[in-house]
Amino acid sequence: MxxxxxxxxxxxxxxxxxxxxxxxxxxxxxxxxxxxxxxxxxxxxxxxxxxxxxxxxxxxxxxxxxxxxxxxxxxxxxxxxxxxxxxxxxxxxxxxxxxxxxxxxxxxxxxxxxxxxxxxxxxxxxxxxxxxxxxxxxxxxxxxxxxxxxxxxxxxxxxxxxxxxxxxxxxxxxxxxxxxxxxxxxxxxxxxxxxxxxxxxxxxxxxxxxxxxxxxxxxxxxxxxxxxxxxxxxxxxxxxxxxxxxxxxxxxxxxxxxxxxxxxxxxxxxxxxxxxxxxxxxxxxxxxxxxxxxxxxxxxxxxxxxxxxxxxxxxxxxxxxxxxxxxxxEEPSEVDMDDEPQRLRYKGEIRFRDVCFSYPSRKDVPVLKDIDLSVPAGQKIALVGHSGAGKSTIVQLLMKYYPLEEGDILMDGKSISEINVTELRSNMAIVPQEVLLFGGSIRENIEYGKPGATEEEIREAARKANALEFIDRFPEGLETRVGERGIKLSGGQKQRIAIARAILKDPAVLILDEATSALDSHSERLIQEALKELMKNRTSIIIAHRLATIQHVDRIYVLEEGRIVESGTHENLLSDSEGVYAQLVKMQFDVLVNPKEKV
The missing domain is CATH 1.20.1560.10 (ABC transporter type 1, transmembrane domain)
Incomplete structure (x- = not known):
């Protein structure tokens, strides 16, 4: 165009x-x-x-x-x-x-x-x-x-x-x-x-x-x-x-x-x-x-x-x-709003099989190369690596934001290319690092996860997200207007509303883009508790920037220049002191211990 x-x-x-x-x-x-x-x-x-x-x-x-x-x-x-x-x-x-x-x-x-x-x-x-x-x-x-x-x-x-x-x-x-x-x-x-x-x-x-x-x-x-x-x-x-x-x-x-x-x-x-x-x-x-x-x-x-x-x-x-x-x-649509698909509940078993990908606008720049990973239903995995390693691209392909070039992605053993995009995404929820709220009320922003939800469901989701305690302090409660893009709320408050929205949706697959990287210790503790509640009994994919937050996941995949170069638990990966993950942990530890030397 x-x-x-x-x-x-x-x-x-x-x-x-x-x-x-x-x-x-x-x-x-x-x-x-x-x-x-x-x-x-x-x-x-x-x-x-x-x-x-x-x-x-x-x-x-x-x-x-x-x-x-x-x-x-x-x-x-x-x-x-x-x-x-x-x-x-x-x-x-x-x-x-x-x-x-x-x-x-x-x-x-x-x-x-x-x-x-x-x-x-x-x-x-x-x-x-x-x-x-x-x-x-x-x-x-x-x-x-x-x-x-x-x-x-x-x-x-x-x-x-x-x-x-x-x-x-x-x-x-x-x-x-x-x-x-x-x-x-x-x-x-x-x-x-x-x-x-x-x-x-x-x-x-x-x-x-x-x-x-x-x-x-x-x-x-x-x-x-x-x-x-x-x-x-x-x-x-x-x-x-x-x-x-x-x-x-x-x-x-x-x-x-x-x-x-x-x-x-x-x-x-x-x-x-x-x-x-x-x-x-x-x-x-x-x-x-x-x-x-x-x-x-x-x-x-x-x-x-x-x-x-x-x-x-x-x-x-x-x-x-x-x-x-x-x-x-004349542009093609990826969603047909006139044809309501059958919204099946998936278990959340994910498999990437030999996936290669380049963005349509940069066909000559490979972003992912031969990605092969498995996530059993209910498990928690983390994707780590330097900026540009391909972490976010893996999530975008899983959500069918872009068509696959090579390889395949399976959900519960079925290729996502055969799954209706609305049906697929109805089983997923994402809590991004930078939350963008709509300019309406807190209620409307939480209800976005499940339009038509009852008052009890909305309040319960807010409670589980540790958001109810600050919502009830507002004179208008759930009807409080958040302002354009949520400008009237703090970063921690916006994150908890986003988590409440995801809890209300009750997805089979949860995607977290490090939600605590720019918060104070009090907000981080509240959000970590809310995320722990949110990740119960569901497949979770965490794009990790702060490696201290992923020590207890089931498996960590380390990406470098579009390839998976290491995978394993936190303890296993640390055992190889020369490995990429160990070096990433050491680098972050040095920044925390000697911040002035890194400035």
């Missing part, structure tokens, strides 16, 4: 682009009855609008004494038509608004559903701010096109066709004279549309980039403040907004030129038509009432031409937006 800023010069008004945009109209299918009623109201409102010039002409005939109707009769018909026009217009707007809002909501939900069900590599290749921009601004760009723009297009075309037919009926000479201005108007509309397309896409791209800056700076606000880079982030954002302003002003200038040209051309044309039509009246080829009706109908046609220019620009924007949305909708 490409970045919007790289697409600015890509041509949009093409057969392929139009076909892509037309796909969007399938979203109108559930509301076709309402849409058809709206179109009927549109037809009636258009016809009543076209009657206005005719009725004005008829009133003029009455004043000239050339009509078979009285002024009161014509005025009564005029009132009925005007009232009908108001009624038809009201229902046209309402029906199209209902269809537009519902169809747009369907698109937003479908795009979000697609994004949230795609695989981890998709998020690695796309910035969050760009995805948010597509979900908001791109959907907004096509909202009116689905209903209002298409309806207005037919309205303007009908006004042009029926209006021109009436004008030819009144006076073919005057109509041909008026049409002489058409080529200039059409050419101006095309030029205007081209500039609008290019500049509008540039504005949209800069806004997307600005959204990315906001998203990244807000999500990393602690880092921003720690490095006192508020001014840097402000300058980044204000610089992009400044570009948006410049481009928007430039766009406004082109619009101003076009509007000025159109006004001059319109009134200039009207003056010419009055001049030419006046001569026809003086020569007896046309009566005054027909000239009045002709002029009013010409104004309606001119308005339709102006409307077509706006519609053309709107279609240009929607084509680009629809292509970007379909790029997302």
């Amino acid at each position: 490409t970045n919007p800023s790289s697409e600015n010069n890509k041509p949009r008004l093409s057969l392929k682009g139009m076909k892509e945009a037309l796909k969007l109209f399938r979203f109108l299918s559930p509301y076709k009855a309402l849409y058809l009623v709206g179109m009927v109201m549109l037809v009636f409102s258009t016809l009543t609008t076209l009657l206005f010039p005719i009725l004005v002409g008829e009133m003029t005939k009455v004043l000239e004494g050339k009509s078979g109707f009285s002024l009161n009769q014509v005025a009564m018909v005029f009132g009925i038509v005007l009232l009908s026009q108001g009624v038809f217009s009201y229902f046209r707007v309402v029906f199209f608004a209902v269809v537009s809002e519902k169809a747009t909501a369907d698109i937003r939900k479908l795009v979000y559903k697609k994004i949230i069900t795609t695989s981890i590599p998709f998020f690695e290749n796309n910035r969050v701010g760009d995805l948010i921009s597509r979900l908001s601004s791109d959907v907004a760009a096509i909202q009116n096109v689905l209903t209002t723009t298409v309806a207005e297009f037919f309205r303007q075309i009908a006004t042009l066709v029926l209006g021109l037919a009436y004008l030819f009926y009144v006076s073919w000479q005057l109509t041909l004279f008026m049409l002489a201005t058409f080529p200039v108007t059409v050419l101006a509309a095309l030029i205007f549309g081209r500039f609008v397309r290019r500049l509008s896409r540039e504005v949209q791209a800069r806004l997307a980039e600005a959204n990315i800056v906001v998203d990244e700076s807000f999500q990393s606000v602690s880092t921003v403040k720690a490095y006192t880079n508020e001014k840097l982030e402000y300058n980044r954002y204000s610089g992009l907004i400044g570009e948006v302003v410049k481009l928007s002003i430039k766009l406004a200038r082109y619009r101003g030129i076009f509007i000025s040209f159109f006004i001059v051309g319109l009134f200039g044309g009207v003056c010419l038509v009055i001049w030419f039509g006046g001569n026809l009246v003086l020569e007896g080829h046309l009566i005054l009432s027909d000239l009045v009706a002709f002029l009013l109908q010409s104004l309606f046609i001119a308005g339709s031409l102006a409307g077509l220019g706006e519609i053309y620009a709107s279609v240009q924007r929607s084509i680009g937006a629809s292509e970007r949305l379909f790029e997302i909708l």
Whole structure:
């Protein structure tokens, strides 16, 4: 998927682009009855609008004494038509608004559903701010096109066709004279549309980039403040907004030129038509009432031409937006939310068999090489090694974040490639080193492990995680808001909520990414107790950074440059004083005993 800023010069008004945009109209299918009623109201409102010039002409005939109707009769018909026009217009707007809002909501939900069900590599290749921009601004760009723009297009075309037919009926000479201005108007509309397309896409791209800056700076606000880079982030954002302003002003200038040209051309044309039509009246080829009706109908046609220019620009924007949305909708999903799999409870027996792996973005860099390990159900193992040795990658492959290249991973003797991803992950829970909570309440964050859990289940999970003691100290208890990403809670409190969430899920396989590496001794003791409770009777995989915390696991696997170089218990591995594990322990012991020498 490409970045919007790289697409600015890509041509949009093409057969392929139009076909892509037309796909969007399938979203109108559930509301076709309402849409058809709206179109009927549109037809009636258009016809009543076209009657206005005719009725004005008829009133003029009455004043000239050339009509078979009285002024009161014509005025009564005029009132009925005007009232009908108001009624038809009201229902046209309402029906199209209902269809537009519902169809747009369907698109937003479908795009979000697609994004949230795609695989981890998709998020690695796309910035969050760009995805948010597509979900908001791109959907907004096509909202009116689905209903209002298409309806207005037919309205303007009908006004042009029926209006021109009436004008030819009144006076073919005057109509041909008026049409002489058409080529200039059409050419101006095309030029205007081209500039609008290019500049509008540039504005949209800069806004997307600005959204990315906001998203990244807000999500990393602690880092921003720690490095006192508020001014840097402000300058980044204000610089992009400044570009948006410049481009928007430039766009406004082109619009101003076009509007000025159109006004001059319109009134200039009207003056010419009055001049030419006046001569026809003086020569007896046309009566005054027909000239009045002709002029009013010409104004309606001119308005339709102006409307077509706006519609053309709107279609240009929607084509680009629809292509970007379909790029997302065509991404493969790893989760099918419409097909609820049978959630089987696994025992938790894990086997890695000759697994080799490189990340999709770095195919030439092997991360894992011939990994072979077994974890009997209920056992606890630890993965240790230097940063980049492949510990986290083993866990990511077990959770099917990435497809396997070589080898196989088995769960209870069955290849995970044959297990539905939802079924597999429903048997796993992870407590990461850096806990990211959702911005709701403590209750919502714990309940995330088991949506719909009872009050008793949530409190029991919090108790087992040693979290209830601090939760009950808050005035609002479980309803306490944790703030964006849990910013209102300490590191130890966030860890215990994450553990409570995992306890509530009751997984067969537990994954721990050293949960106590950056905590004070009191918080570490509480969390170690909670983890001990959590690991009871379940398969546990611990990514260990502090080796003192894994002395009592059943087996330790030592990784180095993507390979398992040692395995065994803590005592067995320490017995080889020259081994990698023994050296790692010695290194950490030296840091603890002589911290100044290591700084």
